[in-house]
Amino acid sequence: MTETYTKARFWKCALQVNPYTYLAYRGEEQRLTEDEYNQQLLQVCKEENIKVLGIADHGNVDGIDAIRNVLKPHGILVFPGFEIATTEKVHFVCLFPEKTTTDQLNRYLGALGLTNPSDGVWPSNLGGNDLVLKINELGGFCYAAHCTDDSGILKHKLVHVWKNDLLKAAQIPATLDELKAEENNGYRQILMNKNRDYTRETPIAIINAKDVEKPETLKNPKASCLIKMTKPGFEAFKLAFQDPESRVRLNSDISEKYYSRIESLSITGGYLDGVHINFSEHLNSVIGGRGTGKSTLLECIRYALELDPIGKSACKQHLEIIKENIGKSKGRIELVVRSSKMNGKKYTIARRYGESASVKEEAGNISSFTPRELLPEIEIYGQNEIYEIAQDGQSQKKLLGRFLDAEHDTFEDKIKTALIALNGNRKKLHNALEDKSIVEDELSKLPKLQERVQQFKSLGIEDKLKIIPLLETEKRLKQRIEQEELYNLEQAFAQIKDALPDTVFLSDKAIDNLPHSDALKKIKTTLDQLKVDTERTFDQWKAFFTTSKAIITRLIADVQQGIQCEEETLEKTFKNLPASEGKSGREIGVEYQQLLQAIERIKPKEVAIRSQQALIDELKKQRNSLLVELSGYRASRTAQFESSLKKLNKKLQNKLKLTVKPEANRQPVIDFLQSCNLEGVGEKRLSWINEHDDFSPVKLAELIQKGMGELTGSNWGITPTIANALVRLPASKVLELQELELPDIIEIELNVSHEGAANYRSLKKLSTGQQCTAVLHLLLLQNKDPLIMDQPEDNLDNAFIADRIVSELRNAKINRQFLFATHNANIPVFGDAEWIGIFESVDEQGVMPPEAQGAIDVPAVREKAANILEGGRTAFNQRKLKYGY
Incomplete structure (x- = not known):
């Protein structure tokens, strides 16, 4: 070949x-x-x-x-x-x-x-x-x-x-x-x-x-x-x-470098049908006139890898490009990648429009890994996407995520777990308080019921009807025996049966070749015997249970028959009661019976409310413990984040300076309180939330629970009107306030001085070009997965690209793969791109034949690059003469 x-x-x-x-x-x-x-x-x-x-x-x-x-x-x-x-x-x-x-x-x-x-x-x-x-x-x-x-x-x-x-x-x-x-x-x-x-x-x-x-x-x-x-x-x-x-x-200069790369790309169907590229593992540059396919190529790679852009407009543009250039023909994109995460193994990723990506191992077997798992830190940015990142703090934090130590993710996971636990605790606490409130409402009826009973007793009917409360107690006990005790016992043994050992996982085939197979076989024999013994015991218990249940059922039937007999006797007694206040004796008897039934139903709730209060006290105790735990995790996360930024600042020395303001974005609190529709409190009246360094949602919830005096007495400047609105928040909303997660604010400062002493200025005070410059410095830092960008020169001046970006590229490309679509000659020429691909549009089709690919040392590539990037030899020479070079 x-x-x-x-x-x-x-x-x-x-x-x-x-x-x-x-x-x-x-x-x-x-x-x-x-x-x-x-x-x-x-x-x-x-x-x-x-x-x-x-x-x-x-x-x-x-x-x-x-x-x-x-x-x-x-x-x-x-x-x-x-x-x-x-x-x-x-x-x-x-x-x-x-x-x-x-x-x-x-x-x-x-x-x-x-x-x-x-x-x-x-x-x-x-x-x-x-x-x-x-x-x-x-x-x-x-x-x-x-x-x-x-x-x-x-x-x-x-x-x-x-x-x-x-x-x-x-x-x-x-x-x-x-x-x-x-x-x-x-x-x-x-x-x-x-x-x-x-x-x-x-x-x-x-x-x-x-x-x-x-x-x-x-x-x-x-x-x-x-x-x-x-x-x-x-x-x-x-x-x-x-x-x-x-x-x-x-x-002696060449050492083995371990990083991921996209080795090749092939497209079938659509605007780029037939395009095949073998990329360099270092710097790759796609050039061509407007509309020839540069952006489409990069978005095809993003689509094949199932990656979504960060910004909203970038996401919209991505979908439009793919739909127009791949979707109409149901095109297919195939990538061959080498994954550092998978110890340098090679995989083929293919995706047809409208379908999910498939991943094959080098031997041709289907892999269970996703593209994202193969290239977990790959970065792809479309046109103006860097500008979008420069405008959005959360996008910047996401970008910084890959520079954080593994411990940061550990603390993030612990915080998420704690917040989930708090959420569950809140729901339980809310339900417990609701249940207690319902029982309290029921118990509040008891004094009146008891007073009415006394009124009936004054009629002299207590002795004649004294069996009524006793029969009601029997009914309650019978119901518990039937519906709870026997049922709960039967369910408990059923769960034991379901939990019996299943030793299929210890089959001879599974353990024969293991170094301690003899011990494992003995364990299997013991577990199997335990299962047999337990089943034998269960069968014995089942017989006992069946016998006991039959006896209890007969006795329950006797109790029920006795109650019916007593109630029939009561009917006769009711008829013999003297009439009073226009009510017949029977009416008086039935009403008295209903009163006693209501009292018997409510009385046990005096014990229940004590249990519910104990549950509420325990849930509050658990909640306080979770809040303390959450506070510790947040403190550790912040300390770890600051430590990571210190290391990062060393790498960015004289370029960028990064600092973190922990949980400084208070907007989630303002949005939450606004959603609670506080009476007479608009967003402007909540400005105090952003004015105090010691503010926290947990502290605010604590003050609300303590009442008006604590709120107005704080140093946060809370007025009585606001305090009054806050203390009227439902208890569940106060608990929800404790769970709010406030984002950190990342301060990015760019050194705007090209020479002499460093002069750092905040991202917010920089021009568009300078903001994009700051983001680019982060993107060019070491990463084992590729960086792919569409026109990184947008919003940047040529001098900066030549002085800073190209210099960084030349150093970084030894340890990382880059792919840029560009109109700027500095990147492929002074960056000395190992692969330059030149797109042309022929018969409304984007084409890049092998002869249009190569480095600047290929005459045909050099000539076309000069025409596209420099305006041709004549234009280049005219500039040379005018500049006096």
């Missing part, structure tokens, strides 16, 4: 490889034939994944073609060249395009004034600056070889040559850190561009290119370096040295 080159990456390049004759030049015996030597070069290149060899014998190009013929069929490039000394006896390696012939190379040697071609180490008659200039004119590339050794440019102190901008690179024998041992750290200071005498406008590229005299030397990490190119080639190679900070690395 032919490899496609659509993104820049680091390629391993060995830039000072010698042909097989070099060993003899060193005075050693060469035991290999030329073909054997070259075949071994090929084998090591494959093993070490070396893509480019620079052939550089001393003034000799004879062995280049043989090496090139062996390596070329295997896709390994050869940059032909030679090593040459200047009149100062300083060595340089000169390399040329891959198609350069040996005849051309010999002519170049002549042009460089090699006065004794038969002796390759004989110096040129050109000085260092002239040599560098001549190589540049010939279309080649040269670097200072072994710059710290005896034949090196630094050893010879050729400051004027070192500062020549045409000299792009210098080879060192080891790593920069290993040069610390050198006296006064001198070479290292020069190479890091910190020595004033040697300071260059553009820092020099530092490479490792150990002299390779035999194939196995290629395995030494110091024999090669890493050059970032889209497709390896000489022009891309040379271009890399224009930006060495981003594109040139030593092998």
Whole structure:
């Protein structure tokens, strides 16, 4: 399969490889034939994944073609060249395009004034600056070889040559850190561009290119370096040295980075039908004219990952874009992602319009994980969404959430649990108070009923009807036996039966391979026996219960029959009672009976109300305990939050300053009291809530419960009118007030000073552009999941993007994947995007073929990027002339 080159990456390049004759030049015996030597070069290149060899014998190009013929069929490039000394006896390696012939190379040697071609180490008659200039004119590339050794440019102190901008690179024998041992750290200071005498406008590229005299030397990490190119080639190679900070690395500079990335995207159907992209793991930039598909691409990624925008307008825009560009064709989006959360495993996420996302493991099995669980901290922001965040405090706090320690979530969970418990307690307390109130109403009737009974007794009927209260007591006892005692006992044993052990989970298949399977099998045997014994006991109890229930049922029937007999006797007694006040004897008897029945029904409630009061006292005690617990959790959460912000402020030093005002947003209290429709109290009359640092909903509820005097006597400035309205709140509303959660207020301050002492200003006092700048600083902080943004340059000035954002991007992209849709050249060009994708609209379709993808070192990409971002070559040159550059 032919490899496609659509993104820049680091390629391993060995830039000072010698042909097989070099060993003899060193005075050693060469035991290999030329073909054997070259075949071994090929084998090591494959093993070490070396893509480019620079052939550089001393003034000799004879062995280049043989090496090139062996390596070329295997896709390994050869940059032909030679090593040459200047009149100062300083060595340089000169390399040329891959198609350069040996005849051309010999002519170049002549042009460089090699006065004794038969002796390759004989110096040129050109000085260092002239040599560098001549190589540049010939279309080649040269670097200072072994710059710290005896034949090196630094050893010879050729400051004027070192500062020549045409000299792009210098080879060192080891790593920069290993040069610390050198006296006064001198070479290292020069190479890091910190020595004033040697300071260059553009820092020099530092490479490792150990002299390779035999194939196995290629395995030494110091024999090669890493050059970032889209497709390896000489022009891309040379271009890399224009930006060495981003594109040139030593092998020792690269360490394994563990972070998530979106590896590829494919779209089927809709406006972007057929678009396929292999993203870089570093900086990716989508460009194109207005309406070509940039925003659509980013919103498709958001849709596939089932993520919702933070802001309302952003959410609306997202839905419109997806509906218009994917929905009409029921399109499908597929992403391949690598998840840091899942230890670097690869997953395929696919979502068709109108359906939920599906997730597959690399082996093709359906995964139970959701996209959000694979990339829990991914951030996607559409156009103007950053501005929305800058205007909303809660969105800012949500953004800060990913920088908080794990303990913060623990306290949040504890607070939520405490609030749920308080809510449940309030409902129980409310019900208990309601029940007590109903019973109190019932008990208030008892004195009047008892007084009426006394009136009846005065008629002399007490002795004749004294059995009535006794019969009512029997009825009450009979009802309890029938409806409570037997039923409760039967239900309790049924629950025991339902709770018997089920040892299916301890099957032989489940435990055979476990290290302590013998002990687990014994546990299973014991549990099974316990179940058998319990069932036997239950069967015995069931027999006892059935027998006892039958006896009790018969006896209850006897009691009922007795009551009926007594009541029939009472009927006769009622008829024999003397009439009074126009009522017959029977009417008097029935009324007396009803009075006694009512009294017997109410009397037990004297005991019940004591139980209910005890329940209320216990619920209040529990509530107070929960409030104390909640207060502790809130204090711990605040302390932890402040600790996290301190760490964050260190990372944001001289950029942002973050502070927290705990529970300072009092609006929920004002909204709650407004919803209670307090008589004569509008929102303005509640302004005192925002005026006192010691205010809390719990304290306000406590004052309300204590009454008018406590409210007006507080230092909060509560007037009698307001206090009177507050004390009339229902008890349940006062309890609800205790449960209100007040949001923190996050103070974000931006350093608006570009130079000198820091000058921090609050977000509220900043311009729109400065507000967005503050948010961007937070977004660019380290995160293991990707950051995707649509036109981050909106509301920002170009100078800030070039000075701050691009600089941060270049540093951060080593440890995180970025994807930006942009119209601003600074991001893809100065940010040195590893992947640039260029959208065009063809026949009302957004297209991005492979040839429209790559880094800035791809000529077609570079040309299109210049046309889109700079207005074309003519416009760019006109600006250059007008600015006087």
